[in-house]
Amino acid sequence: MRPGVLLVVATLATWTACDPAPYVPVIPKAVPKADAKKQADEDDIREIAFREMLQKETAGETCFISFDEPDVKGWIDPPGEFIARLRFPQLKIHKVSEARHPRPDERVPKEPDRYQSIRDPGTGKSSYVYYVRVEWVSADEAKVTAGFTQGPLSGGGTDWKVIREKGAWVLKERLSQWAH
Numbered sequence: 001m002r003p004g005v006l007l008v009v010a011t012l013a014t015w016t017a018c019d020p021a022p023y024v025p026v027i028p029k030a031v032p033k034a035d036a037k038k039q040a041d042e043d044d045i046r047e048i049a050f051r052e053m054l055q056k057e058t059a060g061e062t063c064f065i066s067f068d069e070p071d072v073k074g075w076i077d078p079p080g081e082f083i084a085r086l087r088f089p090q091l092k093i094h095k096v097s098e099a100r101h102p103r104p105d106e107r108v109p110k111e112p113d114r115y116q117s118i119r120d121p122g123t124g125k126s127s128y129v130y131y132v133r134v135e136w137v138s139a140d141e142a143k144v145t146a147g148f149t150q151g152p153l154s155g156g157g158t159d160w161k162v163i164r165e166k167g168a169w170v171l172k173e174r175l176s177q178w179a180h
Contacts, residue, residue, distance in 0.1 A: 068133035
């Protein structure tokens, strides 16, 4: 191999490894359900689950929000109207697509044994993605998975039984809780 070719290959490999451009996973937008009543119920259920998780967050934190659907792989951006429902004056709430997501296997530069976390692109601080999945049991009952993650090997969540009582959705029973 000629020396000039080797230098070009080495330069390209170094440039690719140091590329500062953020990794952007494919994040679909939430698609409204054909049944408007069911969509409204799911949004009400998601709201109480997000409120349950976010009420304990530290003032000033940036929180990224995602929907989760059984038949969709990955994060789903909630509509702006849904984000507006989550009024927590002490928090900065954004869609999941606005986070700085680490590349697969990306490591912390000064600590190569640690995986890189999800970050707030404005501050560079580690942040969490919060997500909610609704699975219907009946017209008046659903199983809700409410979870959070900061990246690989960091996160947890709760499965809830949610029922409609006197016309309003209520977190009725914690079914399970996990951490990883």
